[in-house]
Amino acid sequence: MEVSSPQFKQKSRKALADEQLQRAMGKAKAGFIGKRRKAVDALPEFEALRSSARAIKDHTLAHLDLYLEAYERKVIASGGRVHWAETAEDACQAVLDICRAVGARTVTKGKSMITEEIALNDFLEKNDIRPVETDLGEYIIQLRGEHPSHIIGPALHLNKEQVEEDFRRVHDKLPAGRDLSQPESLLGEAREILRPQYFAADVGITGANFLVAETGTSIIVTNEGNGDLTQTLPRVHIVVASIEKVVPTLEDASQILRVLARSATGQDTSVYTTLSTGPRRPGDPDGPEEYHVVLLDNGRSSMLGTEFHEMLRCIRCGACMNHCPVYHAVGGHAYGWVYPGPMGAVLTPSLVGVEKSGHLPNASTFCGRCESVCPMQIPLPRMMRHWREREFERGLNPATQRFGLGLWAFFARRPRLYRLATSLTIPALSGLGRRTGWFRSLPLAGGWTRHHDLPAPEARTFMQQWRDRDTRKQEGGVA
Amino acid sequence: MKEDTRKAPRVGLFVTCLVDLFRPTVGFAAVKLMEEAGCAVEVPMAQTCCGQPAYNSGDRADAAAIARQVIEAFEDYDYVVAPSGSCAGMLKKHYPALLRGGAWESRAEAFSGKVHELVGFLVDVLGVTAVPAAHRGSVTYHDSCSGLRELNIQAQPRRLLATVEGLDLKEMENADVCCGFGGTFCVKYPDISNKIVEEKTACIAAAGAETLLAGDLGCLMNMAGKLHRQGSAIKVRHVAEILAGMDDTPAIGGGGR
Numbered sequence: 259m260e261v262s263s264p265q266f267k268q269k270s271r272k273a274l275a276d277e278q279l280q281r282a283m284g285k286a287k288a289g290f291i292g293k294r295r296k297a298v299d300a301l302p303e304f305e306a307l308r309s310s311a312r313a314i315k316d317h318t319l320a321h322l323d324l325y326l327e328a329y330e331r332k333v334i335a336s337g338g339r340v341h342w343a344e345t346a347e348d349a350c351q352a353v354l355d356i357c358r359a360v361g362a363r364t365v366t367k368g369k370s371m372i373t374e375e376i377a378l379n380d381f382l383e384k385n386d387i388r389p390v391e392t393d394l395g396e397y398i399i400q401l402r403g404e405h406p407s408h409i410i411g412p413a414l415h416l417n418k419e420q421v422e423e424d425f426r427r428v429h430d431k432l433p434a435g436r437d438l439s440q441p442e443s444l445l446g447e448a449r450e451i452l453r454p455q456y457f458a459a460d461v462g463i464t465g466a467n468f469l470v471a472e473t474g475t476s477i478i479v480t481n482e483g484n485g486d487l488t489q490t491l492p493r494v495h496i497v498v499a500s501i502e503k504v505v506p507t508l509e510d511a512s513q514i515l516r517v518l519a520r521s522a523t524g525q526d527t528s529v530y531t532t533l534s535t536g537p538r539r540p541g542d543p544d545g546p547e548e549y550h551v552v553l554l555d556n557g558r559s560s561m562l563g564t565e566f567h568e569m570l571r572c573i574r575c576g577a578c579m580n581h582c583p584v585y586h587a588v589g590g591h592a593y594g595w596v597y598p599g600p601m602g603a604v605l606t607p608s609l610v611g612v613e614k615s616g617h618l619p620n621a622s623t624f625c626g627r628c629e630s631v632c633p634m635q636i637p638l639p640r641m642m643r644h645w646r647e648r649e650f651e652r653g654l655n656p657a658t659q660r661f662g663l664g665l666w667a668f669f670a671r672r673p674r675l676y677r678l679a680t681s682l683t684i685p686a687l688s689g690l691g692r693r694t695g696w697f698r699s700l701p702l703a704g705g706w707t708r709h710h711d712l713p714a715p716e717a718r719t720f721m722q723q724w725r726d727r728d729t730r731k732q733e734g735g736v737a
Numbered sequence: 738m739k740e741d742t743r744k745a746p747r748v749g750l751f752v753t754c755l756v757d758l759f760r761p762t763v764g765f766a767a768v769k770l771m772e773e774a775g776c777a778v779e780v781p782m783a784q785t786c787c788g789q790p791a792y793n794s795g796d797r798a799d800a801a802a803i804a805r806q807v808i809e810a811f812e813d814y815d816y817v818v819a820p821s822g823s824c825a826g827m828l829k830k831h832y833p834a835l836l837r838g839g840a841w842e843s844r845a846e847a848f849s850g851k852v853h854e855l856v857g858f859l860v861d862v863l864g865v866t867a868v869p870a871a872h873r874g875s876v877t878y879h880d881s882c883s884g885l886r887e888l889n890i891q892a893q894p895r896r897l898l899a900t901v902e903g904l905d906l907k908e909m910e911n912a913d914v915c916c917g918f919g920g921t922f923c924v925k926y927p928d929i930s931n932k933i934v935e936e937k938t939a940c941i942a943a944a945g946a947e948t949l950l951a952g953d954l955g956c957l958m959n960m961a962g963k964l965h966r967q968g969s970a971i972k973v974r975h976v977a978e979i980l981a982g983m984d985d986t987p988a989i990g991g992g993g994r
Contacts, residue, residue, distance in 0.1 A: 271928055583915045587932040621926055623919025623933070624793060625882035640834075643793060650795030659794070659925075667791055667799035670754075671806065676785045684758050695990045696965055705924030709931035710962030713759065713990035720752050720761035724780050 263594035293524025332474025336536030370465030407590030822884015
C-alpha cells in the first residue's frame with residue numbers, strides 16, 4: 259500500500275468536512291469507550307492483568323530469537339512449515355509460491371492487518387489469484403476498493419446506508435425490493451454470498467493474534483466465525499504473522515487474551531478463539547492438508563533495543579485509537595497508511611520511515627489517553643516524542659517552525675533578556691486589546707485566530723507586578 | 738506574640754509563561770492560597786518557561802538547557818509549585834527523563850521530588866480541606882490532560898470547590914477528554930484542534946454552568962477563545978482564582994485591570 263501520510267493535513271481537512279465520516283465516527287467513539295469502561299470496571303484484577311500481560315511480552319521480546327526458533331521447531335513437529343520473510347515482498351512471494359504449488363485460483367481471507375501491511379491482495383490479483391475477504395468489514399471495503407480505517411473495525415468509517423448502497427450495486431442478481439435496512443439483513447446477505455466461496459477456495463489465509471512457542475499453535479480471535487471457515491475448509495491454510503506475535507506458552511496467551519477483547523470491544527472474550535496446530539492428522543474429521551506459517555519481520559527486528567522497542571508489545575486491540583481525540587476527529591484514512599491512531603503514529607515511521615510519515619507523531623495533543631488505556635502499557639506519547647526528536651535531529655521539520663522555535667528558545671534560555679522583552683511587548687499588546695479584551699486576528703497568530711479569539715493579556719506581566727509588590731513590602735517594612 | 742516555632746515551608750512559585758504573560762491574576766491567586774496555608778512564597782526571577790515547546794518539538798538540547806536553568810533556580814526551595822498540571826508534569830516527570838544519564842541526573846531526581854501542581858499541593862501536601870472563599874454561581878470543571886494523567890489531579894480541585902460558599906458545581910460530560918490545545922499542536926493542526934475544542938465547548942455548554950474552570954491556562958485560553966468566537970456568555974477562569982476568592986477580577990478576556 260502506497261504511503262500517503264505526507265498528505266495528512268489535506269486528508270484530515272477533507273475528513274473534517276465529510277459528514278458521513280463524522281456521523282460514523284461519532285457513533286463508533288461512544289460505543290467503544292463505554293463498552294471498554296464497563297468491561298474493565300467489571301474485572302477488579304484488570305490493572306494487574308495489564309502488568310502481567312506486559313511482563314509476558316517484555317520477557318518474550320528479550321528472548322525473541324529463542325522463542326521464534328522454538329516455535330518453528332514445534333510447527334515442523336506438528337507437520338507444518340515455516341517460511342521466514344524479511345520483507346513484505348518476501349512474504350508475498352512465499353504466499354504466491356504456496357498458492358502456485360497447489361494451483362490455487364481463489365483464496366479466502368480472514369481479517370488480517372499484516373496482509374494489509376504487505377499489500378497481499380494487490381499482489382495476488384496481479385498474479386491472477388482472486389482474494390476474497392470474508393470478514394464483513396473487510397468484505398465491504400474490498401467491494402469499495404478501500405483500505406481499513408481501523409485495525410479491528412475495517413469499515414468503521416461507513417454508515418449502514420452506504421453499505422446498503424454498495425450491496426445493491428454489487429449483488430445485482432438479488433431482488434431489488436429486498437429489505438437491507440438493518441445491520442442483521444446486511445450481515446445475512448454477505449453470509450449468503452460468501453458461503454460458497456469458502457468451498458471454492460483452494461487456500462485460506464489468516465493472520466494470527468498469537469503464535470505459541472510451546473506448542474507451535476497459531477491463535478486467531480474473531481466474532482463472525484469466518485476465520486474458522488477460512489482456515490478449515492480449503493486444502494491449504496496459510497498463516498501470515500509478524501515475529502512479535504510469539505508468546506512462550508498457552509498460559510501466556512490466555513493471560514493476554516483476558517485483556518485483549520476487553521480493551522478492544524469490551525467483550526469478556528471474543529466469540530471465537532481458534533487454535534490451529536499443524537495440518538489435519540490421520541483420523542481428524544476436518545482441517546487443511548497443508549499448514550504454512552509465513553513469519554514476517556519487515557523492519558521489526560531493527561526496532562528491538564531502540565527507543566521504539568516497547569511498541570513491539572502491541573497486540574492490535576485498537577484501544578488507543580478508540581480513545582484518541584485526533585483519530586475521532588479525522589478517522590483512520592487520514593493517517594495515510596495501514597496503521598492509524600496513536601499506535602500507527604509510532605509504528606508507521608518505524609516501518610516506512612519518518613521522512614514519509616512525519617505528520618503522524620506530530621499530530622497528537624499528548625493528552626495521554628492512549629497510554630492510559632493501552633492493555634500493554636505502551637508509552638505511546640513518549641515514543642511519538644522520540645520520533646519528533648529524530649525529525650528535529652535530521653532537520654525534517656519545516657523551516658518556519660524551526661526558526662520560530664529557535665527564536666523562542668533563544669529568549670527562554672536568557673531570563674533577563676526574556677524579562678526585558680516581555681515587559682515591553684506584553685503591556686503594549688494588552689493596550690491594543692484593551693477595548694474588547696480579545697483579538698479576532700493578530701499577525702503571526704493565524705493558526706490560532708482562524709478558529710478562536712485570543713484573549714488579550716491582562717496588563718503588565720506577573721513578574722513586573724511581583725517586583726512592585728516586593729518593593730512595596732520592603733518600603734512598608736522600613737516605614 | 739509568640740514566635741511560631743514551626744518554620745513556614747519555603748515555596749518557589751513556578752509562575753509558568755502563560756500566567757506570567759497573559760493572566761498574572763492566576764499567579765497572585767496561587768500566592769494567596771499558599772500564603773494562607775502557611776507557606777513562605779518566593780518567585781525566583783531566573784524563570785521563563787518550563788521548556789515544553791522545545792521538548793515536544795524534538796529539540797532536546799534547548800529543553801535540557803532550560804531544565805538545568807529551572808533546576809538551578811528552584812532546587813533550594815522546600816517545594817516547587819506551578820499553577821499548571823502541564824508545566825508541573827514537565828518539571829516533575831520529564832526533567833528526570835531528559836537529564837538521565839548525565840551529571841544532572843541526581844539533581845533532576847531530587848528536584849522532581851519537590852515539584853507539585855498547585856491544587857494537588859494544597860490538598861495532598863499541605864492538607865488543606867476547605868477554603869474561605871465564596872462564589873455565587875454555577876461552575877463546571879475541565880480536567881486538563883497532563884494534570885489528570887501525569888499527576889492524578891482530579892479529586893483535589895473538586896474537593897476544595899465543594900467548600901466554596903454558594904458555588905454550584907455542574908459536571909460536564911467527558912470532563913476528562915482533551916480540549917484540543919496540545920501546546921504547539923493547536924497551531925500546527927488548527928483544523929483538527931478546532932474540531933476537538935468544538936466537541937469540548939458543546940459539552941461545556943450542555944453542562945449549563947455560568948463559569949468554566951480548569952487548572953491549566955493553555956487549555957483555558959483555548960476553550961475561552963473558542964467560546965468567545967462562538968458568542969457564548971460563559972465566563973472562563975483558572976480554578977485557583979475561585980479558590981482564592983478572587984472572582985471580582987474580570988474573567989479571561991474580560992479586559993485589562
